Amino acid sequence: MDNHTIAHTEEHHVSLPQHRHHFETEEQQREAATFGMWLFLLTEIMFFGGLFMAYLLYRNWYYDAFVAASNTLNIGLGAVNTAVLIGSGFAMALAVWAAEVRKKGLLVIFLIITTLLGTVFLGVKYVEYKEKFELRHVPGANFDISRFVNPPADARDQQHLAPDMAHKTEIYFSLYFAMTGMHALHMIIGIGLLIWLTIRAQRGAFSSGYVAPIENFGLYWHFVDIVWLFLFPLLYLINIHPMH
Amino acid sequence: MSTILSLPDQRTATLPKKNYLNNEHGILSWLLTGDHKRIAILYLISITFFFFIGGAFAGLIRLELLTPQPDLVASDTYNKFFTMHGIIMIFLFLVPSVPATLGNFLIPIMLGARDLAFPKINLLSWYLYIIGGTLTLTALVLGGVDTGWTFTTPLSTHYLNTHVVTAATAIFIAGFSSIFTGLNFIVTIHRMRAPGMSWFRMPLFVWANYAASLLMVLGTPVLAIAIVLVALERTIGIGIFDPTKGGDPLLFQHLFWFYSHPAVYIMILPGMGVISEVISTFSRKRIFGYTAVAFSSVAIAVFGFFVWAHHMFIMGVSNYSALVFSLLTMLVAVPSAIKTFNWSATLYKGSLTFETPMLYAFGFIGLFTIGGLTGVFLGSLGMDIHLTETYFIVAHFHFVMVGGMLMAFLAGIHFWWPKMTGRMYPESLSKLAAVVTFIGFILTFMPQFILGYLGMPRRYHAYPPEFQVLNVLSTAGATVLGVGYMLPMLYLAWSLKYGAIAGDNPWQATGLEWQITSPPPTENFHEIPIVDYEAYDYERLEKMKKHEVTTVG
């Protein structure tokens, strides 16, 4: 008999109620779940990847329009949102730690902080979207290019675009709304899951060794965070030199 | 004619008392099951249903093409015929065919596991398929889609007012069904093999499905984003594919074909896995060059990602880029050829018998080779300019998909039918069906190569009168083919009640699935096996038979 294998199995044998019968060991179940979540995240990389490809292409083709359009975004709000999201990622990582060391109270607190910060993010996005609606920068029948052909005095970017290039700002905003909108949708789904996880955590589901859902949700949350880490510079920070 | 078929004594043989089919009763035990075998059966029924709808559209297309004039239906309606035929056959039949039915059923058993890694996600996958299929039928009933299954922009975004968004949503949802199946397979294969089952002891069927699963997981999301953008373009007018707003219609095609080329490998790889199993069993020989075949599956998957723009040679991509893609396309043919050589080498000096699965396998090798070779012609940039968007392409992909994949699917269904149902199908009738299918296929699609070469465009329902003879031949073949596909429906259904009891291992095949009862118990194995032998070990099988004790009931 393989002594090492016996000893290993006995040490790590945890009979959790959540153990599924088609797995031989807890460890196998946990490994499988984490691996499965990573594969799902691969699909998300490729899904957002298509949008990043579109962005790359059109930024290259219509650079001036992208510069003008990007300069209408509020960098302060964008930076704050980035910090907020990084903070929520930090809180989520601490939540995973709390679950691993079986501190129920801390786990619930960190999950709540994660949820709150995520909601703040969405709130700021709502404010930003509202402004875009008011300026008529939402793609579609109502799209208004007048600010780009004749920038008002308080505009950060004072270059006058030819109407032809000014129309291309609609493509920028299409990508802006598609990418941040898709991101926000993932945040909303994440927050919904967070609420559910928090309730279950409060009931003690994750403080006795069964950490997989917290861990794997953490992977999802961090991924959504990473997407934003790329969206922020690509959308908000295109050529914003003050002397421009 | 000699046969390796070995059935138990029919006077005393019975089906196992408790198996996955009768373990639980009631419709909910099926609709809420986590058992991979039941989910496989659910898929089998569903894809067969959609196959016949797609086939009906094929029949209508061939009916219209009997005469050179566009006399049966209006142009728009004809466009809807070939669009619905393509969408249903590709997304609702071919992509899920082997993985979702045979793969779901067999992969856990072949690995010595009790189920897939995520049984609930497996069930979700089936429900997503059903929702996608229902939405497709909805689009059909509401009036259909006429963009072609390729949804090429800007036609699909700006020039049509058919139910594109409904169809796109349907495909989006069906795509997730595919992703979840692939995800489940990958995790199961990596993490749930039985003790001793190393990667190189797995059956080649598993390797093939693994490679296809990689493509499902990595490729399908790009299709998803492409059709989301089409839907946004249609509804809001975002301009992303609109030339008048500065968009590039070719961007859609890059995203679409980035999935749809690997998709053809998603479709064919599991079929190749089936062929490996069948050829080995009916030659009583280990697959020649196991390692080469295993690696070539993965190589096809990897290279399959590098060649997509060969579908776009005449669409406006730069010539330099077209050159690169053309060169890479030549490379991707190599692993497929390796498999074909290895199968042939397996046959050499094997102890061959010609049961129905083997007949389909032979059909596969011949027809897939022709289809694959014509693919190489099309991959060559100069040839493609002349041949693309003609019936040459139509013939090419039907040779690989129908002559190849569908035959492999039927080979697999017949090969594992006794395992899944416990019953044998009637052999002479099935052999007849296989031969009829083969003849019907050649008659239908060989003339199309000639038609394409002579210049008949695809997706047109009128053509110059000098092409009529070939078209009539093709339609006649389609009728024969239809008969060939109806026959298995009838006798397989018949066999469920009246077929001979098959016993555990009627084909005397190696593989863990043949060491459990037919049909298998719900938990697959009473005790998880320990695997200390290679795949396709026929000598070991012989030794085991000498010491075998037959169990009763």
Added chain:
Amino acid sequence: MTEHHPDPMNVTNPEHDEHHIVSPLQYTMVFGTLLVFTGVTVGAAYIDLGLFNPVIALGIACFKACIVILFFMHVKYSSRLVKMTVGAGFFTFLILVTMSLTDYMSRAWGRW
């Protein structure tokens, strides 16, 4: 004992991962680094570095993504399989981008 099966090839968990727990201190350092580099990104954006502006912005974003993946997502302490999986995902994304670019970048070169 009847349930125990010797697994000499250890196929169920080849790497025998100890379940490494990342400490809150490490998380705090990563958090701090992420905030600092966010500030750097914003600051660098206001300086005209011509061609290097997008390079720096993307470079910093990649660095931030890396530390989130390695530490927040535990990949540094995960099995080889997980590491390869992450790599495979980004590799495929890069294929999509670079090979599409072979088309877009060479269109301007004219027809032969």
